[in-house]
Amino acid sequence: MMTEQGRILGSLLQGQFICQVSDEEGWRHLKSRDNAQKLEPHLNMLNRTLAATADGEVFFAAYLTLGDEERKVLTQQFQETASSLVPLVEWLLLVQQASESDLPVTMGNAIRLNELQSVIEDTPAYAEQLEKISRYRLFGSTSVNLDGQIKQVFKRLTDLGYLLKPNPEKQIYLVTGKVEHLYEMIKFIDETESLSLSEQAEAAIQQGSLL
16 A cells, blocks of 8 residues: 555655645655655755745755756746647636736636636626637637537546645536746746747756756
8 A cells, every 4th residue: 555655655646736735745745844845865866855835835856957958848837838828828717817806816716617607797898808718729729509519618628737626516616726826937937938939948947946
């Protein structure tokens, strides 16, 4: 039987982000300094180290040392994430506007799909916005109706790890800590906007904690 430490190690090596929403047991385990230190040698053997977002609430595995191969992988990951920023940001803004909230969407927020869909259906500008978002390559919707578009967007966001659906019987989604990592990426790109994408990737790699 796999230990809790082994399970968490496997999740980290698969590139998952561990937070209180996505994996509360794993998150609590990693919040213990002793547990984190015990995990570190196992990660180090595979050239990884335990990293966290700025607030220390979301954990993920980062490279320990960087060779040519690691830099190539990280550059590709950064560029893929950067190319997905526009559809992700537009979706976050749509949810915030449709929810009539002054605050951005953050980890732990519950999004009720049916309620959101009703608001969007009743507001032509939001419906138009959703259609545009759903057509992005990231989401890839080919549906001509709003129901199909919003469900495809939510399915992809769940597949990508930004949303979690705790109960398959209910259309309620929780925002995971991966969104916090996305905000850090947006902030970094904003701070380095004078650089080209490849230069931003190199700067992010040098910063280390971002990737």
